[in-house]
Amino acid sequence: MTALLPGMCQPFPVPGIRLGVAQAGIKRQGRDDLLVIETQAGASCAALFTRNAFCAAPVIVAREHLASAPRWLVVNSGNANAGTGERGLADARQTCECLAGLAGGDARQVLPFSTGVIGEYLPLDRLERALPEALASLDEEGWERAARAIMTTDTRVKMASRRIPVAGDTLTVTGIAKGAGMIHPDMATMLAFLGSDARIDAADLQSLLARCVDRTFNCITVDGDTSTNDACVLLASGMSPAPRLVPGTAEFAGFEQAVFEVCAELAEAIVRDGEGATKLIRIRVEQAADGGEARTVAKTIAHSPLVKTAFFASDPNWGRILAAIGRAGCQHLDINRVSIWLGSVQIVDQGSRAAGYTEASGAAVMAQDDILVRVVLGRGSATETVLTCDFSYDYVRINAEYRT
Structure with missing residues (x-):
């Protein structure tokens, strides 16, 4: 049962x-x-x-x-x-x-x-x-x-x-x-x-x-x-x-x-309970121009198969998050004002790798079951949060076998 x-x-x-x-x-x-x-x-x-x-x-x-x-x-x-x-x-x-x-x-x-x-x-x-x-x-x-x-x-x-x-x-x-x-x-x-x-x-x-x-x-x-x-x-x-x-x-x-x-x-x-999910990921986008922009950026990150598989592997490949933000369609985005955190660990500061960031600290956060990704755009006052999960081997198996 x-x-x-x-x-x-x-x-x-x-x-x-x-x-x-x-x-x-x-x-x-x-x-x-x-x-x-x-x-x-x-x-x-x-x-x-x-x-x-x-x-x-x-x-x-x-x-x-x-x-x-x-x-x-x-x-x-x-x-x-x-x-x-x-x-x-x-x-x-x-x-x-x-x-x-x-x-x-x-x-x-x-x-x-x-x-x-x-x-x-x-x-x-x-x-x-x-x-x-x-x-x-x-x-x-x-x-x-x-x-x-x-x-x-x-x-x-x-x-x-x-x-x-x-x-x-x-x-x-x-x-x-x-x-x-x-x-x-x-x-x-x-x-x-x-x-x-x-x-x-x-x-x-x-x-x-x-x-x-x-x-x-x-x-x-x-x-x-x-x-x-x-x-x-x-x-x-x-x-x-x-x-x-x-x-x-x-x-x-x-x-x-x-x-x-x-x-x-x-x-x-x-x-x-996402199919094959092993982790819950909260993506919070802050200081967006408006709520629609904040939600769009958060969903672009959440929809990325590369981001989701990195979370499954506990691999702090933060370049995938950065790339997702960049293709989210923010008009006139000043990348030098963007900062990103994994939990309490800052991975990007003003558009580039944070000075104090280490792979070990990023991997420790990625290994958790409940993870917060925090993105600060530096464009306004809007904040939105989107919930997603990782992509595991089981997601492919469940959907490949759905009708069998």
Whole structure:
């Protein structure tokens, strides 16, 4: 059985949100691979989706249904239902129809999600046969089993939870995610589902989620590949007796911080579980002209296979970092103002090798499991941090053998 990531706690149940799983045999027999999430009538729902032009059929249908006060999410692993044309769209819509019929709702209140191999048709018959079992197992305590059901190449379940006091009551935020490869989100992550018992308008929930995602899931990368199926959903059941959350209040800010922390914890868990990853690398770019420039420089470093393989080998080949900064597209970059650190070790000072730097000190930092790369551009006041991981032999093996 897959384990929890270090430091990860069991999630808090969320009043008004239930999760149920089943074994549909979509990828292989004997494992949960179908998930249904149910919330209350009148709940609020926010969602963000991939910007990949070849977005999967369930993404298209979920976007269509988002404005219809969704009450159910249905998720399958093992098959992405992407690159499947009109049949894929019909299968995604039929999945919604089937679930709505069983649950007593409207198909437009169902958001479908899929993850797995691209270009294969969804085995709709197996999925439909398993839906009653998933509905029968709906439970507010079902978060961990749900997290396992959506895994593909993940080796660890990814869960996070927060409880915060609001006006004498308590609000809960709990989330699960899956993702280990094809991670370079342009909206969210592979798949992430969050729930809360807060009372909040859907428009406010949507803008809040967008801000949290931009600072978390949009700041991670494993391999620079944006998936066809990325989605992040936040349900708010409205079951808490706490007052309705209104922007501009301390209570709203506290709730947003809790959502941010759950997203941040899940995002880091994805990078730590990157396919074949052995190290977590934080790339912080400071004194950039603006936030976009800082993030671009950080991602250019993070996407470099040469940088990532050097980290795997614990080789302080800092010229690879320097080269990545130089090709990041900073207009009129003054290289004589650029400085770079590995952890507390300065490797570049004002554009060239730092006087006190030694290979031994650089190698000592590179051998660590959690590494900070700090880049100071000397151009402004903006700072951004991107999380990534190293490239190991196992990354190639996992992806070469993905369909075998």
